[in-house]
Amino acid sequence: MERTGRLLVALAGLALILAGLPFVSSCVIGGAGEGVFSLLVTDAPSDEWREIGIRLESIQVFKSSNDVWEEIWAADPGDPGAGTIDLVSLAGAGEILANATIPAGTYNRIKFTIDPDPAAMTLVDADGLTVPPGDIIFTNPDGTGEIVAELDPAVSLSKNETESVLVDFDLGHPLSIARVDDKVVLNFQIRRKALPAEIKDLQVAPTIGDLVSVDPDSSGFTVRTGRGVEITFDVDASTSYYDADAGAAGSFEALASLTGTGAVLADSSLAAAGPPYAWSVWYAADAATLSLAAPGGLVRQVGADRIVVARSGVAQTIVVDADTLWTYRGTEMGTGPGLLSVIDPGFRVETVIADPGASPRVAAFVDVVQASADGIVASAGPQSFVFGDSTASDIMVYSAVAGHAFAWAFDAVDGSGSASVTDFVETVGKASDAGFSLAGAASLRWDDENTRWVVEDLLIVPARLHELTRITAGYTDASGEMELATYDPWDGVAPLSLTVQLDTDGDLATEVGSIVVDGGSGAVTYAFPVPAGQWPSLLVPELDKALISVRADIAADGTLTWRAYTILAKRII
Template sequence: MNRFIRILSLCLLAVAGTASFGLVTSCNITGGGASGATGGLNLLVTDGPTDDWQEVTVVLKSVSLHNRDGNSWEDVWTADPAAPDAGKVNLVDLSGVALILGQATIPVGTYNRLKLVINTDPATMKLVDDIGNQIDPGQITVVDPGRRGEIRIDISPAITVVESETTNLQVDFDLAHPLSIVNLDGKVIINLQIRHKALPRRILNLQFARSIGDLTAADGNTFTIKTLHAAEITFNVNANTIYVDADANQPGTFVGLTALVGQGAALVASNMNSDGSLYARRVWYAAGVDTLPRFTPEGLVRRVGDNWLRILIKRTQTTANLRHSCDWNVDTVFVDENTVWTFQDNISMGTGTAVLRHIRRGFRVEVTYANIDVYPRVAKSINVHSAHEEGVITDVTDANISFGWWDRQVRLLPYSAVADHAFAWWYFGLPSSASPDIQDFIDTVNQAKSAHLWIFAHAGLFWDQAEGRWVVENLVLAPEKLRDPTKITTAYTAASGSLGVTTYCSWDAGQVQDMTVCLDTIGNLQTVVGSFIFNATTRVHTFTVPVLPSEWPALLTPSLPKVRVWVRPVKATDGTFSWHAYTVIAYQSINCPFVPAAAGFAPAAVFFIRKGSSPLFTLLSTLSRYSPEVRLRAAPPRFCWSILRIRSPP
């Protein structure tokens, strides 16, 4: 999990979380409404890397879309009981790639919500932590007050399905979200009740996870496979499609592929056409699924040398019943003067080792080897699918952004002016507010700097072929955490909608500063308030989230010994700025045994944890994911109890 995801993890309370995995589905849909008119829909899901889990496998049971025009739910997919793996997906496999498990046909209309039902029986789930320990199903608790396994996602803006056209819908989620999957020494809570949104996305340049399945049909310039999820996916081919006969271990042909229809299998690397259809970039085919490649050539860059790079790649193992397990390993790839580099398949970056100076840790690349059986392996070609930069913004001008970490040199990146890829920026959680206004961006950064706050950001990069350099296509500003200790000086009231705090300068720990922070109860990004209470007598720790707005005035007062606050600057129409809170965590300590956490707190789950280390450090280890500067791993030995309470949003 990269550092930017760690910075953002708390603020995902109001955005995407565990529920997003619901889009992993195969779609076999009938019906066309009263008129019978239908359109196509590609349902996609993707995720960022995580270092907390090796595997998180869940089972989806059904998918429905809400038709706003008819105010009705359309049942678009139900798992086939005859296919034991239908709806089953390992979320960790989706590290930076999108998964399509079906191409839906649904009635035309406008859809604004998605309803997903998952199997909440822990016995159907498989969770393996970062050191390889599988969580016993008996240690998994699913927070699902309705007991229906339902997850509802707002689609904003709504999508409109047009007759005979294909619409794309993608949901991103962060597997590191600390309140979606909480792991406390082998005791795991999965919370299905976090609010989040799905967004229509421009996905032409998105890399898709490999599809594997039985060959069921081929006609002209298309072929179809039936995946292990019982979904039938059709791919187009063209003159650029590369075929590999895995049985003969040599280049193949479309004719060789079609000869195996009804009796063979294929592994497909694909992209998306502008009309929403899929086309196959590379196809491996064989008479049996076990002969297909045991690894896929894409991976995440980990280190870069003078003539080599190390990438984290996925090795797979298939069986005759199409079960597809995997793990991740680091491979070293060598580059010579003949290695050809591209960005997103068709943008030339040059040849040879000189291009390595443009490659960074975290880039997603796809490698074609000159000879896969010869070691050391030399790359014939390397395609960069996605590139990003992250860190602290140290300076901005009307031409460039300066990025840096405390332990890295500053990197200067210009704004993109490439056609169809011009620069845009937004606050985390508000992609619909993307703005191309560079001056507004400069003003916002300078406002944060004037308040002496660190400015964290994640930049999506695009290769400017004409200039031979990376440029910033999109930039997301992370929440800015007020430095500890922060204390409330003016209590929150519903009338003011704000609270006053005193905190310390991020750049100079000895400098105290006062701020007024607004809390939002309406709008696209509402403030999330949580409460952390430590009872010194019983040594019980209670964490409740979210605290309802009606309870904020009683909780957020100067009597609190400490609060943690994440904020963003918001520019008004008159050009002035105010600070708005993403998240506020209130900390309290009480000395009397069995004192309630707070009046009116009705937890959705109460989870007891028996362990051999301090519960304070245990819980802080989880909470540390909320903050970039806190990363706790060790704890002093102590034998005691701990309680974690999670409340569901209304």
């Protein structure tokens, strides 16, 4: 296909690729005092896992005013696969899992029920190795598969209104998924996350579903996803349509002809009121055709002339040639395979294939919808900071892009956000003086003027200590701390001595878990949380292994100390 033809294909799918977060409303509120609870689930990125597949059975929220659980989603008993979800594929994105009309009121807890059988889970590590079910420990003592988390702040659902709620299966949390020798312990840490100030900045995978109905006045349509969630979209004269079967531009009339039989792939933006607005709509007689025409997801590998992307555990190789057009959220970056030098694994992209029926699959268009990086902050100056580790590092420039200037904050610490580069540089120095280095997760933005990635947001996150870290002086109630022998986080080789304090209460209280292995039978017992009263007897130098993460804490006087965020203690008996 010639360049002009490819660009026509790309433009037909451009709006589809660039959309933001849908404002979902598939139900007509029928009873007095009801509202729509729209649940979106996301996940923190993890570079240790390719796939973490679980099977959801139901989702409920707790109405605190009258102590009742309201079900907002349940898997179809006749289709267990409808609840299968790959948590890794949600990194930096969000999926709408529920859109339910329930009584108005205040909801302060959420309960996910998953199949607790390890045989129903799929864990594939970064090297492509699948963890055997016998080596998976799911921490659910009562065997119900129920995971209950606080909704903080609570959700206030008003009559005749929709409340969009974002919940994070935080794979980045040190206790969510932990390797202990040949075992993998799952203890999912779920929390409510605030929606971004610019709601379109939260990227959502394109919505694929069966076409249920179209509005008689051509103003919208409704799809039903594979999870049974119905979503209605508004359209107007600016909406673009693409017929994936014909490989050509389409129309609303042709879309309508597939009502009840065809499949739709839609992307949308948040509307001020009412359903989401669909920027672009792809349709076909079969959903498989849509997956061929517009693959996307997380970048897993980057080669000289191709990328491997994965969505929901399914990887696809996309070839980049001289005519492939690259954009960052609609801003043109350039063309050709040369742009692959600025693409890293973990980025999220959406693509339009030039000819879906051809092999190899060549991209007419690649849009980078989310770019991120994580690592250790080695040093910081007024223009940039060194980020990564001894095996791979970059000089990261602070963003000065209009409307997207650099800002930083401590994870889970309210009011810690700052736009001051000077304060950031000072904090990096204080961390080093206190014997360790800050760890961070950076959100990147393309600086079109200087053709480079810059850091828009940096979240200072808990740092995981080396797996061979040892306790040299145990925890005592009197001191509230313990001494550790660990290694420099930058190179993992240079030995360090580190004093860490433990917190017994508060929003950031230290979380301690325990694994006891029977040396004879090999039986494993997991306990979480371990009460603070047991810490002095558990956190001792004789402990066989301690997986520890620490967070930086700045006191009112400006002093920085290191505090234990999580500890997973292993004993062999």
